[in-house]
Amino acid sequence: MTDTGPAPRSGASPGTGTRQAGSGADDGLGTGPENEALAIAERARSCDGVAALSSGPFGTVATYLPGRRVAGVSVNDRTVEIAIVATMDRPLPETADEVRRAVSDLAGERRVDVRIADIRIDDIRVDDIVEGP
Amino acid sequence: MTAATGAGTFAVPGQRPAPPPPEVRGRTRIADQVVTKIACCAAGEVPEVLRVRPGGGTWRSPSSDAEVHGEQAAVYLSVSVAYPSPLREVAARVRQHVIARVAAQTGLDVTHLDVTITDFGGDLS
């Protein structure tokens, strides 16, 4: 099981090519595995209840591409990890499920972990919410 | 890649059980500070509460404001309330509201909640 996932992906063009065929049109991104993170980020950001992507408390959830960094998406052979800043318009599990659904075709058989790193609250009655120590 | 062809034979879709729907594939983790913020906002919605600060009282404070373990959360809050309002009732209302709010917004079960009333507002009306 462990060796089935990575192989087609590391084989580059055939695997990504087919996936791109299904999703490439609306993403408007080039082909190739390095754009996978960008595509996932784009999809996640457009979900309802997602205010932004976040690289997590330690900046660990990010993908480094030549010349740029995609915050909030980290992809490996078995897992797609997405860290978001959510809005409070809907319950967080619903937002997480929507993100998971939105990237499901890009993720393929990989598991999609959604991390809600922060939330954005529009009208705050709390006057001093401080960050953790 | 030599592994590609080998792996390809294993990867025939028919040989696998149907994958679970995407919503259940993978975990959702909610950061501690998210729970902290939701709890603070919820506590602030109780009318007698004037200010909310995350974290416990001045001494014996826990190291964090909220801790999420799996499906459970522990939350520590300090509040200022209007004086004189019935402290026990206000504290009970804060507890109730915070627990309900965190459950509704995050799906987490607040198994531990400490509320410390640290001071009072000058609302003497």
Place this chain on the structure above:
Amino acid sequence: MNRKTSRGNRWGLALIGSVLFVLGGLVAARGLGGFGSAQTPIVDGGVRQFFAGSGPAIWWVVAIVAIVVALLALRWLLVQTRREVTHRPIRLERSPTGFSEVSADGVADAVAADVASSPAVLSADAGVADSHYPPEVRLRVVADERAPIGELRWHLSAIALQHLRDALNSDHVHAVARVSLEPPPASHRMVH
């Protein structure tokens, strides 16, 4: 340190002082030649005979008396550290899902602010004794000596303590107020 502790200290110190005074007097008298010669040993044959004759039980009695004295002394020492005012939070509720508590200093500050809101009061200070519920409140009030004392009394019972009763949801809140009367400060007099 409360009034009871101070009284205990006075009595205890007076007792120990008089015991030492009497012992010192006896020693001085003996040195000056009272009770026989100063050269004869105190622990003479009679004393030895008493201890030897009463068997091993006498040492148990001595040990028990020493332990009792030591425990009394220790208790006296601990009483000195007991404070009139606590700064520990007062527990409001304990449930399986955690506790609710209120800061004792917060309660004290609120009561003091309430008391000080009276025009008859020049300054007020409050503390909470023990972190039990409902807590006992200690008040130190400096009042204007020209203000009617009835008004001050009314303000304390009908405003400050009533608010405290409302907040604590308890009809019986024990409060001790120490009121001192002072002339109003000069600036105060000029304003009015």
